[in-house]
Amino acid sequence: MFPLKWIRCARGRWCTLAGVNLDQPYFNKAIGVYIVWYEDDYVRALKVGEGNVRNRILEARSDPRIGAYNPLRTYVTWALAPKEHRDGLVNYIQQSVQPALVGLYKTAYPIKCNLPWDE
16 A cells, blocks of 8 residues: 555644645645545545646636535645656545546556545
């Protein structure tokens, strides 16, 4: 299993999509995989992807399909991951959480990893 360290915000809580401060220098080099989800009575994955974390969060914030959900209950987390593993990680995560908005990825072999809720 490929170990991922899923990022949380203050006090160990999950980050709301709207609340992440993308001006932090940390995001200048943050590249990896991410999950956007909605939580109400249940957790519903909305989107899974990879790339520059700052850019992907900005894209998710401007996506009207994600914006249709209550912003106080829409969350994001990410984990840094090397380029050569990202497509496989995303494939595995997509298969595991079945997001509402599925992106197209290369036919990379799924790489099993821990999910954020496994911690």
